[in-house]
Amino acid sequence: MKELRIGLGQVRPALGDVSRNLDLHLETVNEAEKQGIQLLVFPELGLTGYNLKDLTLEVARPLDHPDILKMVGASRKVDVVFSFIEESPDHRFYVAAVYASKGQVVHVHRKLYLPTYGMFEENRHFARGKALNSFASGLGAQMGMAICEDAWHPSVPYLLSIAGVDVVIIPAAGPGRALSGDPNTGSQHFWHRLIRTYAQLFTSYFVFVNRVGFEDGVFFFGHSAVAGPDGELVASTDSMDAQLLAVDIDLDLLRKERYRSPFLRDEDPHLTLRELERILGR
Amino acid sequence: MGINHLEDVLLYLDQSISHALPVLVAFLREETEKAGFQDVVFGLSGGIDSAVVAYLAVEAFGKDRVHPLIMPYKTSSPASLEDAQKVVSALGLEAKVVDITPQIDAYFANQEEASPLRRGNKMARERMTIIYDHSVIYRALPLGTSNKTELLLGYGTQHGDLASAINPIGDLYKTQIRKVASQLGVPQSILTKPPSADLWESQTDEGELGFTYDEADVILHLLVDDRFSPEEVVQAGFREDLVRTIAKRMMQNQYKRRLPLIAKVSSRTIGIDFRYPRDWGM
Numbered sequence: 001m002k003e004l005r006i007g008l009g010q011v012r013p014a015l016g017d018v019s020r021n022l023d024l025h026l027e028t029v030n031e032a033e034k035q036g037i038q039l040l041v042f043p044e045l046g047l048t049g050y051n052l053k054d055l056t057l058e059v060a061r062p063l064d065h066p067d068i069l070k071m072v073g074a075s076r077k078v079d080v081v082f083s084f085i086e087e088s089p090d091h092r093f094y095v096a097a098v099y100a101s102k103g104q105v106v107h108v109h110r111k112l113y114l115p116t117y118g119m120f121e122e123n124r125h126f127a128r129g130k131a132l133n134s135f136a137s138g139l140g141a142q143m144g145m146a147i148c149e150d151a152w153h154p155s156v157p158y159l160l161s162i163a164g165v166d167v168v169i170i171p172a173a174g175p176g177r178a179l180s181g182d183p184n185t186g187s188q189h190f191w192h193r194l195i196r197t198y199a200q201l202f203t204s205y206f207v208f209v210n211r212v213g214f215e216d217g218v219f220f221f222g223h224s225a226v227a228g229p230d231g232e233l234v235a236s237t238d239s240m241d242a243q244l245l246a247v248d249i250d251l252d253l254l255r256k257e258r259y260r261s262p263f264l265r266d267e268d269p270h271l272t273l274r275e276l277e278r279i280l281g282r
Numbered sequence: 283m284g285i286n287h288l289e290d291v292l293l294y295l296d297q298s299i300s301h302a303l304p305v306l307v308a309f310l311r312e313e314t315e316k317a318g319f320q321d322v323v324f325g326l327s328g329g330i331d332s333a334v335v336a337y338l339a340v341e342a343f344g345k346d347r348v349h350p351l352i353m354p355y356k357t358s359s360p361a362s363l364e365d366a367q368k369v370v371s372a373l374g375l376e377a378k379v380v381d382i383t384p385q386i387d388a389y390f391a392n393q394e395e396a397s398p399l400r401r402g403n404k405m406a407r408e409r410m411t412i413i414y415d416h417s418v419i420y421r422a423l424p425l426g427t428s429n430k431t432e433l434l435l436g437y438g439t440q441h442g443d444l445a446s447a448i449n450p451i452g453d454l455y456k457t458q459i460r461k462v463a464s465q466l467g468v469p470q471s472i473l474t475k476p477p478s479a480d481l482w483e484s485q486t487d488e489g490e491l492g493f494t495y496d497e498a499d500v501i502l503h504l505l506v507d508d509r510f511s512p513e514e515v516v517q518a519g520f521r522e523d524l525v526r527t528i529a530k531r532m533m534q535n536q537y538k539r540r541l542p543l544i545a546k547v548s549s550r551t552i553g554i555d556f557r558y559p560r561d562w563g564m
Contacts, residue, residue: 015561053557176305214312216560217448219305240308 002251004139004167007037007078008224008235012213012242015049018059018084022047022067025082028244029074035246038139039079043171043211043224044111044148045095047071047084050173051215056125060087063105068098075100079137081209083147083171085126086110092127097145097171099135107135109145113153119175119218122149132156134163141166141205141251148172151194151208161202162269166254168202170195172210176221176240188223192233200231203257203264205249212242229257287518291500292457299458303341303465306450310342313448314423316564321422325409325443326350326369326377327480328362330463330472331451332427333369337466338450339425340373349420350375353409356383361471362480368469378416382408402481406442414445423447431456431495434502435528436535437487443479444538455499493524501528 009028014020025042032040044050047067048059061068061084071082079101086096086108095111110129114122134144144160144167151157151170160168176187195206205228212222225236226247235247258264314322322339326332332350339348352366370377386405390396417424426446428438430453438444451459456477463473477487477495488494501520504510505528512529516522541553550556 014564015559016563051559051561053559055558055562214309214316214561217309217313219309240304 002140003248004141004251005036005038006167006207006226006247006249007032007035007040008207008209008226008237008243008245008247009040009042009046010209010212010222010224010237010239010241010243010245011042011046013043013046013049013211015215016052016055016059017049018047018061018067021049022070025071026074029078029080031244032246033077035244037078037246039081039137040244041081041169041171041207041209042083043209043220044083044097044173045085046082046171046211049215050211050220051218052085052125053121056085056093060085060093062087062089063098063108072098072100072105073103076103079106079139081145081169081171088127093125094127094129095122095147096129097147097169099137099143099145099169101138106137107133107143107145109147111147111150112156113149115149119177120149132159132163134160134165143167143169145169145171148174151198154198157198157202157204157206161204161264162267165202165204166251167205167207167249168198170206170208172208173220174210176219188221191223192225192227192236195225195227196231196233199227199229200261201263203229203254203261205229205234205254212240229254288496288500288520291503292496295455295458295499295503296461299454299461300465302454303338303462306338306462307341310338310425310448310450313561314342316561317423317447318564319421319423321347321349321420322425323349323351323413323416323420323422324425324427324446325413326352326366327427328352328359328365328369328472329477329480330459330468331429333365333468333472334451334459334463334466335425335427336369336373336375337463337468340375341466345374347422348373348375349416349422350377351409351413351416352377352379353382353412354379355381355386355405357483358480359478359483361475362478365469365472365475368471372467372469380412382412398482402479403439403442405481406439410442410445417447425450426452428452429454429456429459431498431502433539434506434535435491435498435531436538437491437531438538440538455503456495457499492527497524498528501525502532505529505532 081099083097086094097109099107112129114126116123134142137143142164144165146156195208199206207226209224210222211220222240226234228234237245413424424447426449428444429451432438478485504515512525515525
């Protein structure tokens with residue numbers, strides 16, 4: 001069995017306090033190393049906190065900032081996905097997730113879809129990412145990243161799937177709202193339903209890592225989870241408290257599921273492309 | 283539709299809140315401790331709202347860090363005082379009693395004509411100044427005890443009972459407060475008595491408002507959470523005059539839910555484009 005041990009770094013970031021969050025991240029990396037974790041995933045904006053508003057200007061960091069280099073440097077023994085406000089050389093502010101391995105940046109994903117409705121106001125402060133790609137890791141699996149709201153646009157996992165992906169990593173800052181009669185919140189329910197459906201349709205692993213804690217009265221519900229290519233939940237923290245959960249996934253299951261349910265083999269992206277062009281009137 | 287619809291919505295409101303307790307308790311603990319406080323202080327009236335806050339606070343902090351103040355006026359109902367004492371003894375709290383009669387009577391000494399509204403508002407504001415004074419004595423954060431129904435209807439005194447640092451029950455309708463109260467084991471006499479601001483003898487909320495909380499909550503829920511137009515609420519079977527009254531109250535009292543307006547002359551004005559989270563720097 002070809003196994004990969006993934007760490008769900010369900011942390012409680014402090015709003016706007018990068019140095020405190022950096023310490024929290026580095027401590028968690030240490031703990032992950034002890035647990036033999038090969039890939040540690042932190043939530044969306046774990047280094048900065050989420051509801052930043054005008055703090056954006058203060059917490060933003062270019063990729064070569066010493067704080068970011070420290071995080072990248074911490075990936076020598078364990079691959080790390082972490083997230084912060086990335087400031088580009090022309091001073092655009094992106095919600096970014098970095099995949100770092102062996103002390104190097106492997107891939108940067110800039111959030112594509114910035115929720116700006118109801119309680120969200122991301123478009124007010126941040127620039128939209130414009131590209132999506134999967135990438136090779138040294139862990140025997142092709143990786144892809146989508147940040148929180150990105151995952152609510154099926155084109156995102158679809159494109160990653162066409163690009164080739166085994167594990168889709170979703171760092172999130174999902175607020176708990178619309179409580180239902182369920183012991184779990186409404187939000188937790190629809191996120192788990194979403195990753196299970198995607199995992200089955202795209203016969204891939206989906207790793208959802210959500211933060212916890214409160215910001216201005218809003219709580220982030222945690223319940224980080226992994227869904228497998230058979231559409232089942234492999235593991236969930238089942239908790240709105242901070243924790244590091246190690247989850248072993250079986251990469252051989254990808255092979256079996258893709259033979260049994262060959263959606264990927266049969267998918268015709270050229271048909272999609274032709275029809276998209278026709279529908280868009282090109 | 284009418285009455286069935288009312289019961290359906292009430293049932294939904296009850297169910298939707300049935301697992302909210304851990305969130306409310308975690309909210310109290312995190313937002314209080316983040317602000318640098320270990321203790322909390324609030325007015326305990328003998329009514330259901332402040333009783334629920336007392337129970338939640340004890341869950342969050344343990345009894346020694348919870349400081350209720352009982353602040354009767356000479357016309358306050360003896361039953362209210364008894365009910366407040368029941369909460370105190372059930373939870374093993376130490377409550378301080380501050381009789382507000384001397385300071386209220388001194389202020390109104392030569393104003394026999396003062397209306398019940400003025401007297402009621404004055405009492406509510408006196409009580410809040412006492413709570414904030416005790417927040418220094420106890421080094422405790424003042425908790426709000428206004429529910430969502432009161433906040434939406436503007437049924438409260440600005441800078442009086444509507445004031446607080448943080449409010450754990452402000453997103454719960456009155457009928458949901460009853461549900462949470464029974465889950466918490468609030469004494470039966472508090473659960474069943476008619477809600478009253480107890481600002482003058484034999485006052486009841488429902489008598490003063492001219493409608494029941496059940497009606498108000500269902501209509502508010504349809505207007506606010508389900509985004510019904512007032513016409514759609516009427517079509518769902520509710521009395522037109524009642525729907526209009528409630529919709530108008532909600533609109534007219536928006537000012538009580540916001541900070542004062544500031545005349546904008548600079549490029550960064552508080553409340554307009556000087557935008558920071560409340561948890562800034564915590």
